[in-house]
Structure formats: C-alpha cells, structure tokens
Amino acid sequence: MSAQLGLFATSSTAPDAVELVGEQDIVILNLSGGKDGLRAAAIARDAALEAGVEDRLWTVHASLGPMEWPACTVDGVRYPSVGELAAEHSRLLGVPADRHLELRRSRSGVPYDLLTFIADRGDWPWLGRARFCTGDWKTKLIYGAFSQAVRDFKKAHGRPARVLNVLGLRADESPDRRKRPPLIRTTDNSHRIVDEWLPAHAESTASVKEWTDSGGWPHHWAYDSTPGADDWLGSSRCSCSACVFSNRRDLLLAVRRRPRLAALYAEVEYVRGVPFNPNTSMAALIEEAARPGAPDPGVVLDDDTPDFDALLVAVRAALAHPPKRQPRPGTGPGTLLPPGAGCDGCSLAGQQGLFAETADG
Template sequence: MSNPSPLYADPVEFAATRHRIVINLSGGKDGLIAGAMAMDAARQAGVADRVWTAHASLGPMEWPAVTVDGVRWPSASELAAQHSQALGVPPERHIEVRRTREVNGERVPFDLLTFVAERGDWPWLGRARTCTGPWKTKMVYQAFTPQVRTLRKETDGPLMFANVLGMRADESTDRAAREMWRRTTDNSARVVDEWLPAHQVTTEEVWEWTIDAGLPYHWCYDSHPGAKDRRGSSRCSCSTCTLANNRDLMLSAGRRPRLAELCALVERVRQVPFNPNITMAEIIARSRRRDAPDPGVVVEENEDFERMERDVHAALQKPPTWESKARTGLTTILHTPAGCDGCAVAV
C-alpha cells in the first residue's frame, strides 16, 4: 500500500521511540490514511510489530450495515476491522471496545443516546465533550491497561504510547490549530503522545489516495450504497453528530428516520435543543422538503437499535441527572412535525 509522504520531520524517529502505536479507526476515510502513514513510519523504524488498531464503537449511533439489491454494505465497526487488515495489522492486534454498565448484575451496552437522555444535555462544541472522552478515549486506554502492566515489568520507566488519530486541518478551524504531536498523558505508568500523521493532507488528497489504492470506504459517503460518487455524507462519524453540517444531518434524518425521531424525542422531553443553531425537529422537517438531499437508502434498524430505543424511553421517564444551562423551558418549538408516535413520556 502506498501513501503520501509525511509532511512533518522525523515521524520515523518518533515511531522508533514508542512501545505501542495505537491507530484509532472509526471506519471513516481519515483514520485509514492516518493509519497508513503511521504504519509506513513504523515499518521504516522497524517497529511494525508494535502497531495495534482500535475501534471505539458507539453501537447503534454509528452508521450500520445495509443490504441493497442483495449486496451487503458493512457497518462502521466492520469496516474498521477491514481497514486494520488493509494496513497489515494482524487480526489479534485489532481491538473493538464499547462502553457497558452493570444492570441487575449483568454487563449490558450503555449507549451514548441513552446517556444523553439520562443527563438531559447534548455534547456541543465548546462544552464538555461527553461523546469523546468516556465513549472513545477512555475505553481505548482501558483496553491497553493489561498490556501496560505486563510491559512495565520488562521496561524501565513509563511506557511510551502513540495515539494515532485521523484529524485533519481541512475539517475545522479547531483542528487546523492542532499540532502533529501533543502530549496528553504523562505519569509513572505511561506517556501518551497524540499523533496526527495526516493533519496537512487535504480532503481531495484523501479521496484520491483512497480510490487509487482501491481501498474500501463506508457506504454513507456515497449518494447511495455502491454509487461511488462521494456525494453522500461528508463525514463518517456518529450518525447524528451534533457538530455535523446541516446537509449531513438532513441526509441522516432521511436515512435513519427512527434515530432522528428518537433524538427529537429526547430534545423535546428534555427541552434542550440538539444543536445551538438548529433543532432536530427542524432538521427532520427540512429533510422532508422537496429540495432536501435524496437519502438514497433507508436503514432498517436492528435489534441493537431497538434495545437502545427502549433504554432511551425508560431514561426519559425519570428527571434528568444534569441541570443543563441550555434548557429552553419551551416545548412547543421542539415538537417534530409528525409528532411522537407511540411516546408515553409526558413533558
């Protein structure tokens, strides 16, 4: 696999100093190219055997698999595993983590939307990013704790980790300001440096590299699965990311109407808008207009989604655990045009 030349000095020297290089794969295009660049540096440094890949699953909030005309298009989690193999990482060095909690003595999935419903607040930019730390970073760190304990017996001083992310300057002003290397953890057990190998690679270059290399990418990027036109979602993140642009959100509402309605229910009951600039109710209404982007496919939600749906409804029967400063106190503006079918929750 070929990849663009690193745009920063000494990535090979940096890779050589790491006990573990962890490439975070979301199933999206950016993690794949960042992973390829990190793997190239690791190979040149002779430490490719120290590279692991990790996927922090958001469960039903991720883009799921769909089947169209008898062809099955993989979910984000499945594609992350495929990307790991494409990078040359053995299956035993790819891990998938997902947040759980104990209920009645049993470990069960704990989903982000359930947490939002319980808390009564959405993760906006500039506020507590409850969708990243506890659901992604913390889960990946915990997964490597057993290795830290084992390796520390063989190593003097803390273990040196590289946390490889697919963030690029093209994506936002905030990400443009990020450094290629940033120390995020420094204690007696481990030192973690965030590494953004593809930070200066443009979106056009990402797609050119992906297509030229013949690598698989997620169906959500296309206008419909298999179109190969990259006219769908601009990013393969959480299906209803509060930071997504309006077009992506309208596509999501059209492609996953049950998820959109569930988000609108949380928004209405908790009286906190999905986004400071637009409500989910408004997004749903716009997705139904004649000038809205064609979703191309409508997801048939699975049992995992239905379990989350039940959990969200149960959470909304109780008071929120957090008093959000964004609470409007106005419920009428948060009703979806179609209302709330089957909702037993009182406002």
C-alpha cells in the same frame, strides 16, 4: 523528539515520522471506518514498517453502537457498518486480527450507548462542556483497554510505556481542528507517556479522497449518494450518523436515511427540553427533510434490529427519570418534538404535517 507544529511531512516515509514511531512501545491506530482515520493509520503503518516496529501496531475502533452508520443491503449486496469496515481496514493495513480491538461501553454487562447517556444527563455534547462523545466515549475507553498492557510493561522494563495515539483529525475539518498541533503530549505519568499524533493533519479533503480511490481502499457507503455508487456525494463525515457538529446537509441526509434514529433524537430533545444542536433542533431538521429540495437519501434504513430496539428501550427508561443535569435556560431554538410523537412506525412523510402544526413549541 520535538513536538513543533509542521515537523512532519505527510509522506509515510518522512524521516521524522519513522523516528517518532520507532521510539514507541505501543502504537494505537484509531479507525472509525472513515477515510481520515485510514489515511492517518496508513502513514503511521508505513513509518512502523520502515522502523521495523510493525509488531507494536494496534488498531482500535471505539464503537458508539446504533448511533454509528450500520450495515445495509441494496440489490442483494451487503455494505458494511463502520465497525465492520474498520476491521477490514485493519486487515488491509496488515495488522493481525488479534491486535484489532472493537470497544464499546457497557454497564452491568449490557451495552450503554451514548444516546442513553445523553438522555440520562439531560444535555448534549455542545453545551460548552468537554466533548464527552469523544473524550469519555472514545479516548478514555481506549486508554482503559491498554491499562493492563502498560502496567505489565512497567513491571517488565522498569519504566513507563511510550504510547503513540494516532488520530485521523485534519485541519480542513474545522477551525478547532486547524488549531490542534500535529504532535502533542497528552499523558506523562509513572505508567505511560502518551503522545497524540495527527499524521494527516495538513492533508486536504480532496487529497485524502484521491489517495483512497487511487490505492483501492474501500470507503464507507455513507460517503456515497447511494451504496455502491463510489461517488463521494453522500455524507461528508463518517461514524455517528447524526453528529451534533455535522453540517446541515449531512444532518438532513442522516434524517432521511435513518428516520427512526432521527425521531428518537427528537424524543430525547423534547423530553429534556434541549435541542441536540445549538443552531437547530432535530424536530426542525425532520420537518425540513420532508420538504422538496432536501437531499436524496439514496437509501432509507428501517433500523429494525435488536441493537436499535435495545437502544430505544434504554433511552426511554432514562427519560422516565429526572435528568442528572438541569437544562440551561435559553439553550437553543424552541422547535421540539410534540407530545405523543414517538419513533415507533415513524415516517418523514407522516410527520411533515405534524411538525408544521407544532413548529412553535
């Protein structure tokens, strides 16, 4: 099968897509709970149905724990977390429940979340190194979950397992993603041959939203101005609530929707001396989000959950020790969280004056 750019049409029944999927022993559909992963998964699912290999489909959600958009309840209606929605997307795609995996990193049997890892390291994914938030915390985690399956396949068939890793990355999202080929071989060894496929790579944001709405597929509440509005006027991205690679409006919206999480980010960047984003700090975003004209959050989450409390304890325990990596000089703007401003009981209104007084350092 050729891996040339532009080989695949976006139609779920394109002959090349059917051929590609039909050649695989394992097809992994990555579901984040977002619209793009669902669109890509649906294209691959349709190709698998046409090829008669739907029994080779697996869906996977690599969870980042409390950093992802959680569930919320508004006016008595509960709206799911991204992990819960990923499981629902899998069900609607027709994948049996025993072939849907939700994976989360742990250490000594206890969840080990990305923000704790960042606090341990002393830096953030943007610092010119490999994007560990996707590589180590998603791709490697997923490949590890299938290690036994590919070993068993090699033992039974005497050849490496052919694995198709289906992702919802699109060219519209960023210049880097625009450069990524829609099909590329990422692994070729004695146990597995892995091809990465981006079946929705050429689709526009508008077309993915239209497909989602016209097909009656549920989308996550974070995309809307307020849960249940179904207007796509909320965050433009899904998964991590406050991603270092998000646009400024999305970050301001995340700060207003999850002030306790934002304050914990700011605490990490203050203690480690490195802002979470190359163009701004979380402390500066908290200050800006408290001003008139900031995006209306539509909903404010208290994050009063055992999972978030465990994250808070773990992050502060990590911050009590020296970082494993020394911060680089001049790694970003200087507006960081002032001493003593933890995230317990924080509120944007209460912090507005605090940050205004300490904006220089």
